[in-house]
Amino acid sequence: MRVKILLQITTDDGAPGDIEEIASLGKGADRAEDLGLSLAESNLLLAAAQQRIVEAQTKAWTEGWRWCESCDRRKRSKGSYPIVFHTLFGDVRLASPRLHRCRCREANGPATVSPLAELIPHHVAPERLYLETRWASLVPYAAAAEVLADVLPIATGVNATTVRQHVLRVAERAEAELPKDRCSFMDGSLTDWHALPIPDGRIVVGLDGGYVRDWAERKNNFEVIIGRSMPEDGSPRYLGFVHGFDRKPKRRLVNMLESQGIQANQDITFLTDGGEEVRALTECISPCSEHVLDWFHITMRITVLGQFAKGVAQHDEKAGAQLTKQLDRIKWKLWHGNTTGAQEVIAEFEADLFELEVDYPKLRKFIVAAREFGVYIALNVHSLINYGERYRSGERISSAFVEATVNAVVSKRFAKKQQMQWTRRGAHLLLQTRTKTLDGTLRSTFERWYPGLANVNVDHAIQAEVA
Structure with a gap:
């Protein structure tokens, strides 16, 4: 059988246009693979339809510019130049006309104007830009370009470099919308805060760091900060930025919240590893916020000290057992929020360790690690809580969920195992689109920029027939 696809475009006033054949397909019914449209046939059909539809739309747009809005005189034409409009269904080649400025207009403006430059300044359809950004945020740029070329009729003009440029442009636009950073975001007074309605519940925000290999200094890494905000009732949000490169980290955190x-009267718990930079990031965000030292990082350091104590026990069983017992006491006191008692035992532990006389080759490292642990607890003493009580209440005391987020945001896209190298700018901008993709806010961002993307432009009669 022969299948012909015909296209007719009707103008706004209802006048029907010419019926044009855009595809003619020879279809058999001998094998299962002959049934329906193949991917290649659908691509051919979509590309042909897209070319005619965009041509008709841009022609109607251009006609509105040919007449002066002041004197209704027709503007003189200065020829045209070719452009390529990159869409989801093929690259559409257009002739972009140039029109002279009307003589009734002031002479200080541009001598000519290109109407299509106003309509499509970047020559990329917003929906294609959205899909490129979404896919490139999930997989490498080259893989995203291959997927686009495989399933859509855009085999020409799509490559890893083009996709990367488009994604970074989207990220830069989002960055430009971010307001200026401030030292404090606690606006209003105590009276104003008490007058607010009762909030839904506590929000727990976990912040942690990850590392990406530096492109400029190949043997070094730079740090990225990853965050995840989890309200009691609501969807989580992700945060990511390159530490030291981002100039608005606190503003970024506030925007996420x-x-x-x-x-202002909402309880917020910030769970971090206690690092100075991350701790400073959480200060003066909200009057009802608190910073809590993550229990996971406390126990991780105690576990390392416990391994050293086991090494001492191999040379002096009594001394090793005494050190292990002291570590258990430290952990117990910290778990129950007895910070003063914990610091006292830590001081005793350091003193006993310093006076220890044993032939243990890693004793020096053990002493340094114990001293660093004491300083770590002292610096974060105001962030220590009664972990046992909070745990029994069903509240979070660990940022283990952020560890998983770091792996999801950084390791799975920045190819930690493959040792991919990144510039700080490229990594920071990609983090913005990747976090929006993972928490589901990328589409809403595009719909805010391009309101037409939110419209489902399908005739209800057609939907009924398909159903």
């Missing part, structure tokens, strides 16, 4: 409807 504001997207979840945060109020």
Whole structure:
């Protein structure tokens, strides 16, 4: 059988246009693979339809510019130049006309104007830009370009470099919308805060770091900060930026919380590893916020000290057992929020360790690690809580969920195992689109920029027939 696809475009006033054949397909019914449209046939059909539809739309747009809005005189034409409009269904080649400025207009403006430059300044359809950004945020740029070329009729003009440029442009636009950073975001007074309605519940925000290999200094890594905000009732949000490169880290954190409807009287718990930079990031965010030292990082350091104590026990069983017992006491006191008692035992532990006389080759490292642990607890003493009580209440005391987020955001895209190398700018910008993709806010961002993307432009009669 022969299948012909015909296209007719009707103008706004209802006048039907010419019926044009855009595809003619010879279809058999001998094998299962002959039934329906193949991917190649659908691509051919979509590309042909897209070319005619975009041509008709841009022609109607251009006609509106040919007449002066002041004197209704027709503007003189200065020829045209070719452009390529990159869409989801093929690259559409167009002739972009140039029109002279009307003589009634002031002479200080441009001598000519290109209407299509106003309509499509970047020559990329927003929906294609969205898909490129979404896919490239999940898989490498080259893989995203291959997927686009495999399933859509855009085999020409798509490559890893083009996709990367488009993604970074999207990220830069989002960055430009970010307001200026501030030292404190606690606006209003105590009276104003008490007058607010009761918030939905506590929000737990975990912040942790990961490392990406540096492109400029190949043997070194640079740090990225990853965050995840988890309200009691609501969807989580992700945060990511390159430490030292980002100039608005606190503003970025506040924006993430504001997207979840945060109020000034809302309880917020920040769980971090206690690092100075991350701890400073959480200060003066909200009057009802608290910073909590993550229990996981406390126990991780105690576990390392316990391994050293086991090494001492191999040379002096009594001394090793005494050190292990002291570590258990430290852990127990910290778990129950007895910070003063814990610091006292830590001081005793350091003193006993310093006076220890044993032929243990890693004793020096043991002493350094114990001293660093004492300083770590002292610096974060105000962030220590009664972990046991909070745990029994069903509240989070560990940022283990952020560890998983770091792996999801950094390791799975920045190819930690493959030792991929990144510039700080490229990594920072990709983090912005990747976090939006993972928490589901990328589409809403595009719909805010391009409101037409939110419209499902399908005739209800057609939907009924398909159903």
